[in-house]
Amino acid sequence: MRQYDHKKIEKKWRNAWAKSGIYRSKETSRKKKAYVLDMFPYPSGEGLHVGHPKGYIATDIYSRMSRMQGKSVLHPMGWDAFGLPAENFAIKNKVHPRRAVEKNIKRFKEQLQMIGLDYDWTREINTTDPDFYKWTQWIFLKLFEKGLAYQSFEPINWCPSCQTGLANEDLEGNVCERCGTVVEKRPMRQWILRITQYAERLLQDLEFLPEWQEHIKESQRNWIGKSEGAEIDFPLTVTPEKLTVFTTRPDTLFGATYVVVAPEHEMLGKLRSRITNWTDIQRYQTEAASKNEIERTAEGKEKTGVQLQGVRAVNPATRQEIPIFVADYVLSHYGTGAIMAVPAHDERDFEFAKKFNIPVIPVIDSDGSAIPYVGAGTLMNSEEFSGMPSEVAKARITERFGQPKTTYKIRDWVFSRQRYWGEPIPIIHCDRCGIVPVPEKDLPVKLPEVKHYEPTGTGESPLAAISKWVNTTCPKCKGKAKRETNTMPQWAGSSWYYLRFMDPKNKKALVDPKKERYWAPVDLYVGGAEHATRHLIYARFWHKFLYDLGIVSTAEPFMRLISVGLIQAEDGRKMSKRFGNVINPDDIVDAYGADTLRVYEMFMGPFTDAIAWKTASLIGARRFLERVWRLQEKLVTSPDDSTERDLHKTIKKVGDDIRNFKFNTAISQMMIFVNGAEKSGITKAQYRTFIALLAPFAPHITEELWSLLGQRGSIHVSKWPQYDESKLTADTTTIVVQISGKVRTQIQAPVDSTEKEVQDAAEKAAAKWLVGKSYKKIVFVANRLINFVID
Numbered sequence: 001m002r003q004y005d006h007k008k009i010e011k012k013w014r015n016a017w018a019k020s021g022i023y024r025s026k027e028t029s030r031k032k033k034a035y036v037l038d039m040f041p042y043p044s045g046e047g048l049h050v051g052h053p054k055g056y057i058a059t060d061i062y063s064r065m066s067r068m069q070g071k072s073v074l075h076p077m078g079w080d081a082f083g084l085p086a087e088n089f090a091i092k093n094k095v096h097p098r099r100a101v102e103k104n105i106k107r108f109k110e111q112l113q114m115i116g117l118d119y120d121w122t123r124e125i126n127t128t129d130p131d132f133y134k135w136t137q138w139i140f141l142k143l144f145e146k147g148l149a150y151q152s153f154e155p156i157n158w159c160p161s162c163q164t165g166l167a168n169e170d171l172e173g174n175v176c177e178r179c180g181t182v183v184e185k186r187p188m189r190q191w192i193l194r195i196t197q198y199a200e201r202l203l204q205d206l207e208f209l210p211e212w213q214e215h216i217k218e219s220q221r222n223w224i225g226k227s228e229g230a231e232i233d234f235p236l237t238v239t240p241e242k243l244t245v246f247t248t249r250p251d252t253l254f255g256a257t258y259v260v261v262a263p264e265h266e267m268l269g270k271l272r273s274r275i276t277n278w279t280d281i282q283r284y285q286t287e288a289a290s291k292n293e294i295e296r297t298a299e300g301k302e303k304t305g306v307q308l309q310g311v312r313a314v315n316p317a318t319r320q321e322i323p324i325f326v327a328d329y330v331l332s333h334y335g336t337g338a339i340m341a342v343p344a345h346d347e348r349d350f351e352f353a354k355k356f357n358i359p360v361i362p363v364i365d366s367d368g369s370a371i372p373y374v375g376a377g378t379l380m381n382s383e384e385f386s387g388m389p390s391e392v393a394k395a396r397i398t399e400r401f402g403q404p405k406t407t408y409k410i411r412d413w414v415f416s417r418q419r420y421w422g423e424p425i426p427i428i429h430c431d432r433c434g435i436v437p438v439p440e441k442d443l444p445v446k447l448p449e450v451k452h453y454e455p456t457g458t459g460e461s462p463l464a465a466i467s468k469w470v471n472t473t474c475p476k477c478k479g480k481a482k483r484e485t486n487t488m489p490q491w492a493g494s495s496w497y498y499l500r501f502m503d504p505k506n507k508k509a510l511v512d513p514k515k516e517r518y519w520a521p522v523d524l525y526v527g528g529a530e531h532a533t534r535h536l537i538y539a540r541f542w543h544k545f546l547y548d549l550g551i552v553s554t555a556e557p558f559m560r561l562i563s564v565g566l567i568q569a570e571d572g573r574k575m576s577k578r579f580g581n582v583i584n585p586d587d588i589v590d591a592y593g594a595d596t597l598r599v600y601e602m603f604m605g606p607f608t609d610a611i612a613w614k615t616a617s618l619i620g621a622r623r624f625l626e627r628v629w630r631l632q633e634k635l636v637t638s639p640d641d642s643t644e645r646d647l648h649k650t651i652k653k654v655g656d657d658i659r660n661f662k663f664n665t666a667i668s669q670m671m672i673f674v675n676g677a678e679k680s681g682i683t684k685a686q687y688r689t690f691i692a693l694l695a696p697f698a699p700h701i702t703e704e705l706w707s708l709l710g711q712r713g714s715i716h717v718s719k720w721p722q723y724d725e726s727k728l729t730a731d732t733t734t735i736v737v738q739i740s741g742k743v744r745t746q747i748q749a750p751v752d753s754t755e756k757e758v759q760d761a762a763e764k765a766a767a768k769w770l771v772g773k774s775y776k777k778i779v780f781v782a783n784r785l786i787n788f789v790i791d
Helices: 006-021 053-070 082-092 098-116 131-143 195-208 214-224 250-255 266-270 278-289 293-297 347-356 390-401 513-519 534-549 585-592 594-601 614-634 641-659 663-680 684-695 699-708 753-766
Strands: 033-038 073-074 149-152 155-159 162-166 186-189 189-195 227-237 242-247 258-261 324-326 338-341 402-408 427-430 436-439 471-473 480-483 524-528 560-564 733-738 742-752 775-781 787-789
Touching: 006 098, 006 585, 033 053, 033 513, 053 073, 053 524, 053 594, 053 641, 082 098, 082 742, 131 149, 131 534, 162 663, 195 214, 195 402, 195 534, 214 250, 214 534, 227 390, 242 250, 242 258, 242 560, 250 390, 258 347, 266 753, 278 324, 293 524, 338 347, 390 402, 402 513, 585 594, 585 614, 594 663, 594 699, 614 663, 614 684, 614 699, 614 787, 641 663, 641 684, 641 753, 663 684, 684 699, 733 753, 753 775, 753 787
Parallel strands: 033 073, 033 524, 242 338, 258 324, 524 560, 733 787
Antiparallel strands: 149 189, 155 162, 155 186, 227 242, 227 402, 258 338, 427 436, 427 480, 471 480, 733 742, 775 787
């Protein structure tokens, strides 16, 4: 028997698969479908490290099993190639970003193919391809047409290094997630999408996603941040104006001893002439503007604020005048930008009240609990509402003093960036006609061809300096006009790309309705947990909008969602070029083989857990595959009963574990089977069945063994093995024989043998330890053990 030569075998079968087109997806009505999707990568210049393929290998295993089960499989791959990294590289090296992107994609693709992934490369997409982003622009036009895309001049997060505006989701603390620069608040013209109009649907429809991990759904809920409560007007002392607050605890109104407004609240400007310490207020506003939301609202942060002098509010319930503070822990976009503070029943309000010596009035009977008491209870010190349960009082007090209100923490999506390397926003600005959408027939609006470009220095996109492209004709009046120079964020293309995989070559529509109805929704979606909030909430928003337009047939895009646990470096840190701890998969594949890499990454531990890479541990996966290879030497003509039972147990275990993403235990079961087959031998039929189970994990070696066993066609389109329920239960079982608790031997006995039957057999097997002994007692556990307790 020849040796297992992974280099020769893997190259041979990769070439054969590419030539045969075995993995091409087809809309076959007589077959069930399986749409299996990876979160497509940004093709960075460094290429893949060994941590990246973990999720790709998992979906590959799942899709391969689905294909062998007779399903029509769509398992595509593409590139999320717009964005800041390519932009910054292009500016630094004075080249066009497309050159860098094309080079990086070529490298990524080579590495993915080397691992033996079953992608249908005929469906490959690239967000920077005008044929793709034509439809991204088309979706934007539909959003604009429906009033869901609008211009704004509100302050945005500005990165002075990247020279672009950022959404809150693009920040890590108060710094740009890409370059680490502290961001500034800067008013700039932006395009905004009204994602808030879909907030309730985005929240409620999570209930229809039972196969999403709960922590991801909770992340979505927290980002949407629904709060139900009341808006209550507080009169002011020196003006007919009223300050409207939002509260989730209207039942505590009688305990409100001060109110707080956000530093950006418009009421401050209206009261400027009445506020006697306006200079202090301005100074505080400037300080607050330098902080981001996370800094302003962090738990445990020291409370800061300034009291407005010259004006006070009136609690509408107690009719008492109370102070007004401006404080940065209140956000202008949440609720009304103003809150009533009840220090007896809110931790944050209590800390603030202690610092500024503000009265604390309990209005909920805490039954002796310490202040602040934040729970529900019975009202006290609340006039005619005293004695009511909190939930009843909420409704009654709201009815008397305010009105019910639901608010959301999620903000409308800042959708424009001041970059060149992004999808052009299909809008034209005309002095006569105003904002004019580009006609659909003129899509795509392509980026202008330039050798290289520089930031404008004004905060505008580099496109603004390319006058030949900017200056155009108004589609309405045919007069002089200018193109929109802001571009879309990198999130744009990834918000709908999964639909294009269904129909990537369509020139006339975003997706053919028949193909969409066949493939939708995505059955399994796998990717990094870091996308649990941003990408998913954006993609769900766009999907629901397209659902409303009748473009898609499902209310949700992704039915099952699984996050992949990171593979850390051997030092326990994240793999990074900066730390010098990156392991290149090319080196691993060259030395050990792609199949070894695949088996090792799936055997490391539970799929969703983070775990450190250990190159030395690869040898275990390699030896396992070598043992599978050498089973050719163990072929027998008659099947052994124990091997047959173990095989059917393995069929069931591996199938169940792949479905449940428990790849490590599936591999463990296959290792157990190989142990037994090496001892008892294995028939040719059993060998064929076993390598079919291993095929999704190790596609190259199993394809070679399949061929050596004389099978026609590919193992990867063979029928997935079926287990026989009757063979899962052994006819006999192993009984451990103990003498006074010490294991001395074991016997084989029919399942469910009686104690007397087991005792007779055990006494014979353990005779040399029992000679001349009498038993104090016998402990018998059916089908497991018998223990002779001797004097």
